[in-house]
Amino acid sequence: MNAIFTIIALLVAIAACGWVFRIAGQKFTQNRPYFRDMTFGVAFGYAFAAFALVALIWAYLQAQSSDPLVANKYFFFGKAVEGFLIFAVAAWLFRLLGRAVGTAGTRKLFRSMPLTASFGVLIIILYAIVAIFAGVIAPYGQEEILGAANVVPGGDPALGGNPEFPLGTDQIGRDILSRLIYGAQNTVGIAFATTLLAFFIGGSLGFLAATLGGWLDQLLSRVVDALMAIPSLIFALLLMTIASVWSNQVGIPLTYFMILIIAVIDATRVFRLARAVGSSIVVMDYIEAAKLRGEGLTYLIFREILPNATAPLLAEFGLRFCFVFLTIASLSFLGVGIQPPLADWGTMVRDLGQFINFAAFAPQVAVTPLLAAGAIALLTVAVNFVVDWMLHKSSGLKE
Amino acid sequence: MSGLLKIIIQRLFLGLITLLVVSVIIFTAVNLLPGDFAQAILGQGATEEAVAAIREQLGLDQHPVQRYFQWLAGALQGDLGTPMSQALFKSFAGTNTGESDVTVLSQIGPRFANTMFLAAVTAAIAVPLSIFLGILTALYRNSAFDRAMNVFTLSSISSPEFFLAYILILFLAVLNPIFPSLSNIFEGMAFGDRLEKTMLPALTLTLVVTAHMMRMTRAAIINLLASPYIEMARLKGLSPMRVIVKHALPNALAPIINVVALNLAYLITGVVIVEVVFVYPGIGQLFVDSVKIRDIPVVQACCLIFAAAYILLNLTADILSIISNPRLRHPK
Numbered sequence: 001m002n003a004i005f006t007i008i009a010l011l012v013a014i015a016a017c018g019w020v021f022r023i024a025g026q027k028f029t030q031n032r033p034y035f036r037d038m039t040f041g042v043a044f045g046y047a048f049a050a051f052a053l054v055a056l057i058w059a060y061l062q063a064q065s066s067d068p069l070v071a072n073k074y075f076f077f078g079k080a081v082e083g084f085l086i087f088a089v090a091a092w093l094f095r096l097l098g099r100a101v102g103t104a105g106t107r108k109l110f111r112s113m114p115l116t117a118s119f120g121v122l123i124i125i126l127y128a129i130v131a132i133f134a135g136v137i138a139p140y141g142q143e144e145i146l147g148a149a150n151v152v153p154g155g156d157p158a159l160g161g162n163p164e165f166p167l168g169t170d171q172i173g174r175d176i177l178s179r180l181i182y183g184a185q186n187t188v189g190i191a192f193a194t195t196l197l198a199f200f201i202g203g204s205l206g207f208l209a210a211t212l213g214g215w216l217d218q219l220l221s222r223v224v225d226a227l228m229a230i231p232s233l234i235f236a237l238l239l240m241t242i243a244s245v246w247s248n249q250v251g252i253p254l255t256y257f258m259i260l261i262i263a264v265i266d267a268t269r270v271f272r273l274a275r276a277v278g279s280s281i282v283v284m285d286y287i288e289a290a291k292l293r294g295e296g297l298t299y300l301i302f303r304e305i306l307p308n309a310t311a312p313l314l315a316e317f318g319l320r321f322c323f324v325f326l327t328i329a330s331l332s333f334l335g336v337g338i339q340p341p342l343a344d345w346g347t348m349v350r351d352l353g354q355f356i357n358f359a360a361f362a363p364q365v366a367v368t369p370l371l372a373a374g375a376i377a378l379l380t381v382a383v384n385f386v387v388d389w390m391l392h393k394s395s396g397l398k399e
Numbered sequence: 400m401s402g403l404l405k406i407i408i409q410r411l412f413l414g415l416i417t418l419l420v421v422s423v424i425i426f427t428a429v430n431l432l433p434g435d436f437a438q439a440i441l442g443q444g445a446t447e448e449a450v451a452a453i454r455e456q457l458g459l460d461q462h463p464v465q466r467y468f469q470w471l472a473g474a475l476q477g478d479l480g481t482p483m484s485q486a487l488f489k490s491f492a493g494t495n496t497g498e499s500d501v502t503v504l505s506q507i508g509p510r511f512a513n514t515m516f517l518a519a520v521t522a523a524i525a526v527p528l529s530i531f532l533g534i535l536t537a538l539y540r541n542s543a544f545d546r547a548m549n550v551f552t553l554s555s556i557s558s559p560e561f562f563l564a565y566i567l568i569l570f571l572a573v574l575n576p577i578f579p580s581l582s583n584i585f586e587g588m589a590f591g592d593r594l595e596k597t598m599l600p601a602l603t604l605t606l607v608v609t610a611h612m613m614r615m616t617r618a619a620i621i622n623l624l625a626s627p628y629i630e631m632a633r634l635k636g637l638s639p640m641r642v643i644v645k646h647a648l649p650n651a652l653a654p655i656i657n658v659v660a661l662n663l664a665y666l667i668t669g670v671v672i673v674e675v676v677f678v679y680p681g682i683g684q685l686f687v688d689s690v691k692i693r694d695i696p697v698v699q700a701c702c703l704i705f706a707a708a709y710i711l712l713n714l715t716a717d718i719l720s721i722i723s724n725p726r727l728r729h730p731k
Contacts, residue, residue: 003577041640045544073574116550226420229713231668234686234705241690241698242431326559330672333561334687349561353676356565357580359573366569373562380557388553 010051018047056081075363076370091119113389120385127184127379134185140175142182142343149173154364167368170351176368179343180375186342187332188379191325194259195266198324199317202267206274207301207309210282221275224268232265236327239265240336254339258331266324273316277309311394318387322380329376348372407718414714421706422474426467429695474703477504482689482697503700507682511704513584514674514681518666520594520601521608526659529609533616533655538643540621552610560669564603564676571599578602582679600677607669608662615658619651653723660716664709 022043025035063078065071095118098110110118130137140146146169152160153168153176161168167176209217227235243257281287282305290304331337332346340347352369359366461469482503536545555563572580582596620643623629632646633639671683678684682701689697 039638039640041538045539045542049543076569076574116553226417226424229417229421229710230424230702230706231664231709233668233671234702237671237686237690238425238428238698238702241693241695242428245693322557326557329559330561333559333672334675334690336690346559349565353561353565356569357573359569366573370562370565370569373559373565377554377558377562380559381554384553384557 014047014051015044017051018043018045021047072359072361072363076359076366087119088115091115091122094118094122112393116385117389120382120389123378123382124386127188127382130181131184131188134181138175138178138181140178142179142186143174143341144178145173146175147173152362152365153367156364159362159364161364167371170348174343176348176352179348180345180371182343183345183348183372183375186338187329187345187376188325190255190259190338191321191328194263194328195317195321195324197259197263198266198320199270199313201263202270203274203313204301205267206271207278207305208297209271209275210278211297211300211305217275220271224271227265227268228272232323233327233330235265236261236331237334237336240331244336254336255342258328258337262324262327262331266320266327269323270316270320273312274309277312278305281305281308315387315390315394318383318390322383322387325376325380345372345376349376403722406721410714410718410721414710417710418707421710422471422703423467425699425702425706426470429699430463470699474700478502482506482694503696506685506697507700507704509586510680510682510685513679514670514683516593517597517600517604517670517674517679517681518663520597521604521666522663524601525605525609525612525662528605529612530616530655532609533613534620534643534648536613536617537620537624537647538639540617548613552614555606556610560603560607560672561676563606564600564673567599567603567606568676571602580677582677584680597679600673600679603673603676604666604669608666611665612655612658612662616651616655619654620647623647623650653720656723657716657720660712660719664712664716667705667708667712 018040022035022038022040025032025038029035059074059077060081062070063074065074092115095110095113095115098113098118099107101107102110113121146165148162148165148169149172151162151165151169151173153166154161157163165175165177167180169175170179205220209220239261240254240258243261244254246252247254247257287300287304290300295304328337329346332344333350335347335350337346338344349369349372352372355369356366532548536548539545568580571577578598579596580599582600584593584596588596624647629642629646632642637645670681671687673679674681674683675687682704685697686701686705688694689701
């Protein structure tokens with residue numbers, strides 16, 4: 001109850017500040033049109049933004065406080081602000097770099113790029129580097145058990161850390177930093193492979209249905225409709241239950257089953273798009289001309305339809321990758337996805353999740369599960385930013 | 400009006416057929432289990448007697464088609480079978496344990512009510528909030544506020560649910576103890592207590608669905624702003640707020656209602672993860688637990704319920720958008 005009253009009082013105070021701000025603006029600028037025509041909503045917005053900025057700075061200063069109790073409470077907040085600023089500056093510098101070097105085409109691309117998109121591109125490049133060179137970057141192996149279990153992150157011996165393991169070790173003594181780095185390889189790699197497979201299945205069937213039409217089109221479309229009527233995560237969980245029995249009997253690791261299951265489920269969504277895009281291309285004159293020339297089906301699909309469908313399919317690839325990546329992370333988080341001993345972010349969040357409850361008195365302990373979950377979030381956010389920019393650019397919408 | 404009724408009945412019929420097909424898919428998927436189902440769950444150490452008992456209990460000696468119709472008929476009458484854990488127990492005990500039988504239905508029933516409660520609380524917070532924010536962002540489009548909201552919503556759409564859940568636990572339960580981080584809900588709890596315990600899962604789900612609904616509200620309103628009647632209202636000298644609320648919003652309502660219904664359908668999948676994080680005793684958690692111990696009858700029943708709710712909400716979205724759009728109401 002008290003909290004609600006505080007919030008209401010704060011809002012009233014901000015509203016009053018906004019009102020005073022507008023009056024003062026009118027007085028001091030001799031009724032400039034900007035202040036004269038300012039609606040109260042805009043004035044409130046200015047006051048609110050000023051208040052939020054002050055509160056942010058105050059909270060950030062609290063995080064630097066010498067009293068450990070206060071500093072602990074604002075530790076995560078301070079780190080979040082620092083992270084945000086670092087990423088913003090990095091994205092800005094990256095965009096400057098992109099504008100200065102490269103071919104004329106890429107320079108032009110970077111010139112029209114918003115900061116969010118350059119942030120997205122930067123993060124995707126970083127993840128790709130980490131994923132490809134994980135074996136070189138990681139200080140230890142992902143399955144290597146190093147003796148000391150449950151070493152606290154931070155590397156400060158006084159707090160139970162060890163400088164050799166900057167992010168500490170997990171319950172059975174594996175280095176968490178190495179597992180995070182290998183996680184990029186496993187989680188992102190598996191998600192990427194799954195998306196490729198989904199696009200191969202869904203895309204080829206979709207184009208086939210669009211070009212051939214007739215009963216094949218009807219059959220495939222109805223099957224896809226039925227499969228799409230089941231929520232994807234639920235369907236994936238059901239099939240994973242069955243696959244877990246199969247994998248025990250056949251001896252094929254569950255991860256392969258998971259790739260196949262998620263690829264098939266996501267292929268239904270790709271099929272829809274590919275069929276829609278394909279059937280609008282099939283009615284074009286140049287397809288008719290190619291057909292009259294006597295070109296075969298493969299030529300039609302790969303040389304005529306595919307090149308004209310790349311732009312929507314590429315945007316869909318980004319979004320589909322996010323979905324697949326999140327589904328795999330969710331399955332792993334629930335304990336039925338990527339299986340140990342492979343390092344994987346979803347599993348790490350589940351295993352380390354309970355450490356969050358120690359955040360009030362030992363914030364560094366609570367960092368690791370958030371780092372693993374944040375690694376997932378960062379990549380999907382980055383991909384979404386880039387796709388959003390691409391869609392915005394191709395649609396040509398200005399408002 | 401009779402035309403409208405006909406369309407609605409048509410859609411309902413289509414939905415029913417979809418549900419039937421989905422039940423076939425679920426049943427077939429479960430019957431893809433290798434070898435004998437009873438042996439598969441009992442593992443290698445199974446005795447002949449235990450396998451035989453389970454086989455008899457589940458009617459596995461019958462033909463699959465016959466079993467499908469029995470399962471479907473049972474499901475229609477509210478009898479979803481016996482959980483595997485119970486069947487196992489019986490087969491080891493050797494006898495029927497009497498009247499206190501746990502059925503799938505008695506396991507799912509109260510949890511289903513809990514999940515509905517969570518979804519209702521989420522909808523009560525998320526729907527007004529997202530429409531309010533959508534109107535605000537449309538009103539102050541392309542301002543700093545709009546850009547900040549765009550970045551914020553894109554981030555919250557694309558983050559995994561458990562990340563948002565842990566962030567909320569960190570800030571609202573651990574560092575500032577406002578809400579409890581565990582939702583131990585039991586029967587006969589006072590409404591206020593229950594609401595308090597449901598708050599964090601509901602807020603997590605709100606973060607997930609609000610973003611999408613808000614963006615659609617904004618897009619639907621902005622789409623209309625170029626129309627001549629909005630121009631007219633502006634030239635009349637109405638304030639921007641009044642133009643949007645009085646003139647643009649009623650015409651944007653159809654897509655907004657549609658996206659609200661679709662997002663409530665999305666809640667059905669989101670609920671699984673959130674319930675696991677907060678140990679909320681809902682149907683999603685039961686589903687995940689059953690998946691882990693391979694309790695097939697429960698998995699089957701939960702799947703059917705999730706699919707039914709999903710289809711029903713999609714159908715509602717469909718019908719509502721027909722009702723609110725005259726062009727669809729009178730198809731040529």
